[in-house]
Amino acid sequence: MADHHDDDLATSKTQGFKVGEKKSLQEYQELDKDDEAMNRWKASLGLNTGDPIGQPSDPKCVIKSLALVSPGRENVVIDLSTPQSLSTLKDKPFTIKEGAKFHIKVVFQVNHDVLSGLKYVQAVKRKGIRVSKDEEMLGSFAPSTTDKPVYEKEFNEEEAxxxxxxxxxxxxxxRFVDDDDHTHLQFDWSFDIAKDW
Incomplete structure (x- = not known):
């Protein structure tokens, strides 16, 4: 049976874009050592710094938390690190003040291989009718290391x-999904828009 979120959380495909050939971490490190542009790209991924902290048996990507960041307010942090915390999100809505400006910040860890094209997709419904769908491309990331154990990415600002x-x-x-269309995390949650926080 198809998941009821399939259409809501489907990612858009870029016209003419082909997913590149997958390489191991060692192959990336050996790739075009004399190519300055390639070396800059590898440096931007954070390759070659610190010792990898993930184990081969760990999931490739672990989404640790989402935070709602709004000027002048304490961040509302949503713990995504355990099945228990995920299971309560739908039943414990948080409140967003109408008209408030805010953005979302995600914290995640990448284990044992380069993560290519991580994307966040979100669909919002009210009374069963979809009112918005958003996608945010987060990028490609090298495995987390002792020098950089987690990544933090801030999304574009929104207005409630x-x-x-x-x-x-x-x-x-x-849904967090990569360019292989592999879902790293998918979850349901809820929120209330109110006159005040």
């Missing part, structure tokens, strides 16, 4: 809807 019609309860579904 405002007005009496916008207030109420919303259900959301989120």
């Amino acid at each position: 809807p405002s007005g009496m019609l916008a207030r109420g309860h919303y259900n959301a579904a989120s």
Whole structure:
């Protein structure tokens, strides 16, 4: 049976884009050692710094948390690191003030291989009708090391809807997926738009 989120959380495909040939971490490190542009790209991934902290049996990517960041407010942090914390998200909505400006920050760890084209997809519904769908390309990342144990990425700023019609309860579904269309995490959650925090 198809998952009810399949369409909501499908990623868009870039016209003419082909997924590159996958290489091991060692192959990336050996690749075009004399090519300055390639070396700059590898440096941007963070290759060759520190000792890898992930074990071969660990998942390739572990999403640790999402945070709602709004100026002048304490961050609202959503723990995504355990099945127990994920299971409560739908039943414990948090509140966003109508018209407030905010952005989302994600913290994650990459284990034992280069993670290519990580993307965040989010669909929001109200009373069963989809009201928005957003995608955020996070990029490609080298395995986390002792020098850089986690990555933090901040999304683009958003503004919460405002007005009496916008207030109420919303259900959301989120998915972290790479350019192989491998889902690293998918979860449901909810929030309320209210007159005040």
